[in-house]
Amino acid sequence: MADMLALDFMQRAFLAALLVGAVAPLVGVFLVQRRLALIGDGMGHVALAGVAVGVLTGSSPVWAALIAALVAAVVVELIRTSGHSQGDVALAIIFYGGIAASVVIISASPKGTPGTLTAYLFGAITTVTQSDLWIFGALTALILVTFALLRWRLFAVASDEEYARSAGLPVLPLNLALAALTAVTVVVSMRIVGLLLISALMIVPNAAAQVLGRSFRSALFWAVGIGVLSAVGGVGISYAANTPSGGTIVLLAIGCYLAAAVGSALIGRARRSAHLEAEKHGHEHGPGCGHEAIPHDDHVDYVHDGHRHAPHLGHYDEHDPDHVHAAGEGDSGGRR
Amino acid sequence: MNTGPSAVIELADAAFGYGERPVVSDVTLSIAPGEVVAVLGPNGSGKSTLVKGILGLADQFAGQVRLFGVPRAEFREHPRLGYVPQRHTLSGTVRATVTEVVATGRLSRQRWFGRFSGTDATHVERALSLVGLADRERVDVADLSGGQQRRVLIARALAGEPEVLVMDEPTAGVDAANQHVLAEVLARLVAEGLTILVVTHELAAFADLVTRVIVVDNGHIQFDGPAPEFNDRRQDVLHDHDFHHHDHELTAPARQVVPRSVEVPRPGRRRG
Numbered sequence: 001m002a003d004m005l006a007l008d009f010m011q012r013a014f015l016a017a018l019l020v021g022a023v024a025p026l027v028g029v030f031l032v033q034r035r036l037a038l039i040g041d042g043m044g045h046v047a048l049a050g051v052a053v054g055v056l057t058g059s060s061p062v063w064a065a066l067i068a069a070l071v072a073a074v075v076v077e078l079i080r081t082s083g084h085s086q087g088d089v090a091l092a093i094i095f096y097g098g099i100a101a102s103v104v105i106i107s108a109s110p111k112g113t114p115g116t117l118t119a120y121l122f123g124a125i126t127t128v129t130q131s132d133l134w135i136f137g138a139l140t141a142l143i144l145v146t147f148a149l150l151r152w153r154l155f156a157v158a159s160d161e162e163y164a165r166s167a168g169l170p171v172l173p174l175n176l177a178l179a180a181l182t183a184v185t186v187v188v189s190m191r192i193v194g195l196l197l198i199s200a201l202m203i204v205p206n207a208a209a210q211v212l213g214r215s216f217r218s219a220l221f222w223a224v225g226i227g228v229l230s231a232v233g234g235v236g237i238s239y240a241a242n243t244p245s246g247g248t249i250v251l252l253a254i255g256c257y258l259a260a261a262v263g264s265a266l267i268g269r270a271r272r273s274a275h276l277e278a279e280k281h282g283h284e285h286g287p288g289c290g291h292e293a294i295p296h297d298d299h300v301d302y303v304h305d306g307h308r309h310a311p312h313l314g315h316y317d318e319h320d321p322d323h324v325h326a327a328g329e330g331d332s333g334g335r336r
Numbered sequence: 337m338n339t340g341p342s343a344v345i346e347l348a349d350a351a352f353g354y355g356e357r358p359v360v361s362d363v364t365l366s367i368a369p370g371e372v373v374a375v376l377g378p379n380g381s382g383k384s385t386l387v388k389g390i391l392g393l394a395d396q397f398a399g400q401v402r403l404f405g406v407p408r409a410e411f412r413e414h415p416r417l418g419y420v421p422q423r424h425t426l427s428g429t430v431r432a433t434v435t436e437v438v439a440t441g442r443l444s445r446q447r448w449f450g451r452f453s454g455t456d457a458t459h460v461e462r463a464l465s466l467v468g469l470a471d472r473e474r475v476d477v478a479d480l481s482g483g484q485q486r487r488v489l490i491a492r493a494l495a496g497e498p499e500v501l502v503m504d505e506p507t508a509g510v511d512a513a514n515q516h517v518l519a520e521v522l523a524r525l526v527a528e529g530l531t532i533l534v535v536t537h538e539l540a541a542f543a544d545l546v547t548r549v550i551v552v553d554n555g556h557i558q559f560d561g562p563a564p565e566f567n568d569r570r571q572d573v574l575h576d577h578d579f580h581h582h583d584h585e586l587t588a589p590a591r592q593v594v595p596r597s598v599e600v601p602r603p604g605r606r607r608g
Binding site for chain 2: 034153156166167169210213214218284286299
């Protein structure tokens with residue numbers, strides 16, 4: 001461990017992993033919310049064309065990729081918003097055009113072969129330069145500030161665009177902002193995770209977090225935790241096992257997701273067998289419904305014909321009538 | 337009725353629709369503060385398009401729309417108008433608690449750099465207790481029943497402290513127990529002095545609260561009058577199977593409508 005951290009390139013790789021692990025899930029959650037889980041993948045394809053142009057012209061591949069991804073992000077969002085019947089096909093043309101152009105352009109470069117692109121596609125820990133790190137740091141700061149400022153507006157637009165518009169929120173600018181955030185995230189990740197796999201780091205930690213969290217906010221904390229753990233852990237394993245960092249990071253994230261899903265299914269099964277659903281009744285309990293209300297841990301029970309009903313999901317659970325409650329017993333069951 | 341500068345919503349010869357084609361047209365109406373207006377009509381009649389047009393969610397083809405005396409295009413005081421869209425489910429793709437969803441109703445009142453303040457929290461709590469969901473604030477909305485989710489959407493609109501509440505089919509697909517609760521919620525809002533515009537299939541649930549009825553059919557306003565007058569003439573005015581009045585279709589003396597089966601596709605027919 002110590003010798004790994006003593007290496008300059010590993011220090012840079014860990015720092016880059018920390019940055020991308022933290023921001024990718026923050027941007028990804030809105031893509032999950034809007035059912036656009038694959039859009040980051042397409043932007044990665046276009047960013048790759050930017051990389052190829054950078055290699056060919058001898059300029060920085062990071063800047064060229066950033067410009068390509070940002071342009072693609074805006075165009076893609078405008079096509080989506082237009083709702084044109086051929087919009088989906090237009091997106092496919094842009095995305096595959098990007099990856100096709102990158103392969104052709106790179107082969108025109110005296111220094112490059114299509115093989116040169118592998119490191120950009122799948123991530124490589126040895127490639128993070130000091131100047132990359134400065135750019136990534138600045139871009140990460142930009143993403144964090146934008147996220148902090150816009151997160152609830154992005155949440156509102158993603159959860160109910162029609163309502164957001166009626167409330168006077170600037171829906172199109174917010175959607176463009178999210179597209180730009182996605183493009184920037186793609187670029188920040190291009191060294192460590194790779195342009196073909198970045199979408200996974202935006203999405204998979206959120207998939208796991210949706211299982212573990214109980215609110216949008218708490219799920220975000222889980223997602224960032226899992227993102228950082230996967231990215232930093234993946235870089236470490238990548239060094240030790242001599243594997244491409246991107247693939248290692250994503251497999252680690254998927255492992256987290258599977259552990260979360262299996263664990264929660266087992267706990268859910270145990271709880272279900274332990275909880276008793278109240279008789280069906282055509283009455284909605286609520287404040288002032290006429291039944292005595294008893295605050296109970298994180299919910300309120302209602303005394304109905306001498307027994308206690310606890311709201312659970314869309315129905316009510318039965319509390320044992322002479323049940324004395326110990327703190328944190330949580331017999332309302334399931335996730336709430 | 338109710339014309340003049342005091343009107344909260346005023347339409348003159350307005351036409352709304354989507355894309356190329358208006359769905360409702362020749363709409364002239366004026367809603368005064370404190371009115372509780374039900375917009376009735378069969379599926380595809382254009383009643384949802386009418387309220388979406390008022391809100392700026394449908395395209396306007398003709399006429400004028402004034403909100404609180406201000407032309408629609410210049411209207412910036414969005415929080416004064418609360419909208420409860422017709423939705424059967426809330427986003428199930430990510431977790432969101434009841435409070436988190438309702439808090440988005442405060443966004444239109446917040447500055448870009450503003451934080452969620454104590455005032456915001458107070459209004460969210462108040463909105464939740466008005467709809468009877470104060471005990472579910474930390475529950476994931478996806479875990480609530482359809483009727484409860486509908487009340488979350490009402491609370492979201494209320495959190496913005498609106499003066500006018502526009503609701504699109506709040507009772508559609510809601511069981512009887514929840515319809516009853518919804519009617520109680522609405523009664524509470526009427527008591528608060530809110531002006532309400534509710535698009536509905538089921539007037540029965542709100543019959544006691546509604547002061548005025550507008551019937552939209554085939555893209556035009558077929559009836560607009562006080563609720564008692566509507567009750568006297570409802571069999572003349574309604575002729576759609578949604579209202580089970582087929583037998584009385586031919587009895588209308590005034591405002592005669594040509595009877596036809598709703599199964600026949602009409603030009604401009606569109607959901608909502």
